[in-house]
Amino acid sequence: MSLEKISFFATCPRGLEKFLFEEIRELDGEKIKVHDGGVSFTGDQMTMYAFNLSSRIATRLLKRIAYGQFKSENDLYQSALKVKWPDLFAVEKSIKVSTTSIKTNLKSIDFVTLRIKDAICDVFKQKFNKRPNVDVRDPNVKIHLFLEKNNFILYMDSSGKPLYQRGYREKTIEAPLKENLAAGIVSLSGWQPEQPLLDPMCGSGTLIIEAALKALNIYPGINRDFGFQHWHDFQSDLLAELKIKFKHKRVEHPLQIYGSDIDRKAFNAASTNIDQLGLKDYIRLNTKRFEVSMSPHDHGVIVCNPPYGVRLNEESNMMEQYQAWGAILKKEFSGWKAYFISNDMSFPKGLRLAASKKTPIYNGALDCRLFEFVMVSGSNRKAKPAT
Ligand SMILES: C[S@@+](CC[C@H](N)C(=O)[O-])C[C@H]1O[C@@H](n2cnc3c(N)ncnc32)[C@H](O)[C@@H]1O
Known part of the structure; x- marks a missing residue:
């Protein structure tokens, strides 16, 4: 099992951050810091699996892949080109990129999202002469770009479907709560x-x-699947054990x-x-x-x-x-x-x-x-x- 420290960001409905903080503390997460709408922390692969299985409050758990500063769309494309995507998941996996942007001067978020997708595909093409397909509805691998002023963070979504989808709600009515x-x-x-x-x-x-x-x-997560199950480093025995x-x-x-x-x-x-x-x-x-x-x-x-x-x-x-x-x-x-x-x-x-x-x-x-x-x-x- 990899004991390498990973940086995470767990998102949650605004107003519930203090409960998310508690959940992470109970899992021995480190460097825990509360933000608006989420909590950042560090941990290892076991923390990531345990969190996805146990969190009642989180919406998703994002694993940080790259971060830095940017001035233009092209800087973001170049940064995404440097990531060794084929080491993270197979070219056969479908992907979806999404972007959140706060206080940036970028003209089009859609264009930036497209450039990140292009960079990922270009890295795969260079290695295998093949690129992953995009699936906006039900992708295997979700990549999230977070932008704030001139800073960027690239994440992979370890949860896949949001964690409030526990897999038990067979029937619903109009306006159910998450x-x-x-x-x-x-x-x-x-x-x-x-x-x-x-x-x-x-x-x-x-x-x-x-x-x-x-x-x-x-x-809450015991009966569902997670995004990290599509990654190269997925350890099925560790998940089964937990x-x-x-x-x-x-x-x-x-x-x-x-x-x-x-x-x-x-x-x-x-x-x-x-x-x-x-x-x-x-x-x-x-x-x-x-x-x-x-x-x-x-x-x-x-x-x-x-x-x-x-x-x-x-x-x-x-x-x-x-x-x-x-x-x-x-x-x-x-x-x-x-x-x-x-x-x-x-x-x-x-x-x-x-x-x-x-x-x-x-x-x-x-x-x-x-x-x-x-x-x-x-x-x-x-x-x-x-x-
Ligand atoms: C917003 S929904 C509740 C959703 C619920 N929390 C869920 O997650 O499924 C409001 C519910 O109040 C019920 N309701 C409305 N007026 C009511 C009343 N006077 N007495 C009892 N139930 C009522 C509706 O039938 C509806 O199911």
Whole structure:
């Protein structure tokens, strides 16, 4: 096994960097540094495999191949020409290059991306008189160019498909949460496996499933493949060994996890996903309107991703809904803490509750908050009414 130190950059939804930092620390990553939307660190090949198998928060793990400074598109082409690509993967592998650029003076990102692809193909052609094919949909090898001002970094994507694709979501509904964002929301809520957990608008069940996986220490990447499996240095025995080791880390806990949704289709989707993971004994599902639900315990944690009323003509309806949700929280859920992710900054006002915390978090490109409401026990007025 190669013990050579590798520089990595793990990406994640903005707002979750501190949890990603913790995951990397637990894997003994070194030189860990938090950035906006990701964390850089160093480690070896084993760290790379273990991270891909275990991270609940990351979107992808990038391995640094080359870096430096540039002034023009041609400088980038020349730098990519210097990389020994045929030592990294076979000419038969399909490739895709993508670029992220921050504060550069380049005229066209597409053109730069094309030049990097040309450089890779030119290196292969020179050696084998053959070049790899481009596949923009489902490439074997993903190369990522990161540009910031005059600095560039070339990465290979060790994850391949994004890590939130755990391979368990057979059925989905409109607007599901990404699995890594859902795992991050559960972490932000501070929920502990001994506590009851409820998602009253659970959709396909992403939040409650991620909570159960975490509580039972089921590794999220155990049932999927990774980009690094297409690289020359792939060690299948090392990956197989780690998978077995991680499977044995599963723990048993009785869990009090509840999900409900108004929509039968959502119930069916959540139910299929839960069955597929063998989590039926840990999660109870229901079809119900949140407005008429009853609290299953006198304390617990609610995590919820309600529908966003983004269209203007839906706004007044949403306000009525919000008010009804606020009323049921006050009536039924004293002693609970509730966490709602929304891009609507007037959400607490709509509920007529004051949020005790508002954590900035991104759902894709949507600037959201995770609103915390502490429903004080012993009064049905609960959390302070919003001013
Ligand atoms: C944004 S989706 C939740 C997606 C979910 N987090 C997932 O990952 O699949 C919102 C869900 O709220 C449900 N819903 C809307 N109004 C509701 C209500 N009043 N009571 C219960 N569920 C409701 C919808 O049926 C939908 O499944």
